[in-house]
Amino acid sequence: MHRSVPAVSIVRVAWVLARVTVAACLVACGDSGRKPPPVPADAIPAGTVLGSASIMGRATYSGPAMAPAEINMSSDATCKAGHEGEPRKEDLVVGDGGALKYVFVRVTTGLEGRHFAPPAEPVVLDQRGCTYRPHVVGIQVGQQLTLLNSDPTLHNIHTTSLANKPFNFGMSVEGQKSPRFFSAPEVMIKTKCDVHPWMAAWIGVVEHPFFAVTGEDGRFTLKGLPAGEYTIEAWSETLGTKKTVVKVSDGESKEVSFVFPG
Secondary structure, rough: OOOOHHHHHHHHHHHHHHHHHHHHHHHHHHOOOOOOOOOOOOOOOOOOOOOEEEEEEEEEEEEOOOOOEOOOOOOOOHHHHHHOOOOOOOOEEEEEEEEEEEEEEEEEEOOOOOOEOOOOOOOOEEOOOOOEOOEEEEEEEEEEEEEEEEEOOOOOEEOOOOOOOEEEEOOOOOEEEEOOOOOOOEEEEEEOOOOOOEEEEEEEHHHHHOOOEOOOOOOEEEEOOOEEEEEEEEEEEEOOEEEEEEEEEEEEEEEEEEEEOO
């Protein structure tokens, strides 16, 4: 005689197996990026001044005025309590005179053949008020990224990288820190929270120190460059990328502008 297995038992077993699978995946993903990659033997030490040239400029928006969209955080009272008024998205932050904030600017050509050791100072990406602070960061290959949870609630840090192994792990304690490293250049890496779907940040990983993120005034500066010809790229989360070629001599400073239409 064959005894049938209750449907409830089958469902429960499937549920347990699913939880075990997810847990195993989170552990495996969470272990990625915990150790810094090896530094090339010929790497230029961090902080070394290669030259006296500089490239500076400003990123601006020339399209129609648009107010940033509001974020509904009512699903988590802790998140809501961390803000006065309704928080807003930061995918397109436009200031006075069309100044664009959170544009990632970097040298893409002109430094070939050089290797750079990462600086010892970590880059901090904070989770505060259920938003990432700052919204866009730049970091060198091998430099420590310190993930910080400043909220008394659970967050799940989930990167969607391709050149680097993604990581996916939870941070549930206020004040908790977790270091991570990237072993390959990648622009840009999206970071999200699976608990709070409105949370997003972008990480630009480069192999050299010549990068910047524009501030409220839309400005950036790349200094300490040796004489040469460089391709400079500006990335905007909403508006795409723009490039320009700049040639500088020793001691020379050149101004460039990136104008993004709407």
